[in-house]
Amino acid sequence: MLKTMLQYLIILLDEASVAYCHAPSKSPMREGLIPLETLRKGIVFAMKENLNIQFVYPERALPAEYEEVIESIDHTKIKPESQGGEADVIVLTDWNNGATDVVDGETCIIHASRTDLQVHLAKIQELLDKVVRLNNVLTDIETFKDEDIDGYRQVLDVLSGYLIEQFKAGRMVQLNLLTDRLFLTEMNNCGAGDTNVTLAPNGCFYLCPAFYYEDPKQNVGDITTGLLIKNRQLLRLDHAPICRHCDAYQCKRCIWMNSHMTLDVNTPSHQQCVVAHVERNASRALLQKMEAEGIQISNTHPISEINYLDPINNYKQWK
Numbered sequence: 001m002l003k004t005m006l007q008y009l010i011i012l013l014d015e016a017s018v019a020y021c022h023a024p025s026k027s028p029m030r031e032g033l034i035p036l037e038t039l040r041k042g043i044v045f046a047m048k049e050n051l052n053i054q055f056v057y058p059e060r061a062l063p064a065e066y067e068e069v070i071e072s073i074d075h076t077k078i079k080p081e082s083q084g085g086e087a088d089v090i091v092l093t094d095w096n097n098g099a100t101d102v103v104d105g106e107t108c109i110i111h112a113s114r115t116d117l118q119v120h121l122a123k124i125q126e127l128l129d130k131v132v133r134l135n136n137v138l139t140d141i142e143t144f145k146d147e148d149i150d151g152y153r154q155v156l157d158v159l160s161g162y163l164i165e166q167f168k169a170g171r172m173v174q175l176n177l178l179t180d181r182l183f184l185t186e187m188n189n190c191g192a193g194d195t196n197v198t199l200a201p202n203g204c205f206y207l208c209p210a211f212y213y214e215d216p217k218q219n220v221g222d223i224t225t226g227l228l229i230k231n232r233q234l235l236r237l238d239h240a241p242i243c244r245h246c247d248a249y250q251c252k253r254c255i256w257m258n259s260h261m262t263l264d265v266n267t268p269s270h271q272q273c274v275v276a277h278v279e280r281n282a283s284r285a286l287l288q289k290m291e292a293e294g295i296q297i298s299n300t301h302p303i304s305e306i307n308y309l310d311p312i313n314n315y316k317q318w319k
Ligand code: SF4
Pocket: 242, 243, 244, 246, 247, 248, 251, 252, 253, 254, 268, 269, 272, 273, 274, 276, 277, 311
């Protein structure tokens, strides 16, 4: 029996399954659906380990027999917009190039850099008018410089003002960059390799889709021999020397990005920390604006003032 705190199994249905986080999309060198037998084994694995399944769809339609197997178990669907239809989360892959077909009340994901957010502000506002929740995956964290802080603050401030207008109109829309932190009292990170693991079309497990798309040799076991994550505790928050002292609870704490930027999956880069803290502080400012406007949303929590943007600069206060 696997000793695990896993809660989710992410199944990539295709080599070209849509990218929904910091993971790059598919490798152009590979193509093809997950074999039906591997899909079935993945479902059995999830049932035995009591895991919730998240199926990640490609742009192309799946054969009917795949849909049949998928519908044999409770799950969450993450789909690109082109697939339309029934989905729990829709990834808008072309949101800044044309009209999207977003239906009122959906949860959507976009990928946007800080520049995209500035240039396509009207489009973001248009999306916020419709969706129930918009997740933006910031695509340029790795190149973020301290001189970019003010620019990012300003973009978030404009979006924050727009959210206030929505709230005043009675629409409690969520934008991950600004509203997630309002409701959190503890870390709500990605949890790759800790609370979730990914099954790829080649039948191998990965800490997350990014490690698969980057290099399939980075697997952590396979569906036949089982999951094998060495030193798994080193992925956890309680073994993260910086993150465990942090209250930017909305931060994704992306271990794949860490592996690139600090060469340690559990040690964050200065860039990831600063971006997360600019967002944390913008959430605090949003809360203050809400209070000034008399807007009350249940389950929000006060956010304290802090004098650092990277927790490592506060290390003398750590206990
Ligand atoms: S802001 Fe930095 S220290 Fe805080 S959770 Fe994110 S990566 Fe970790």
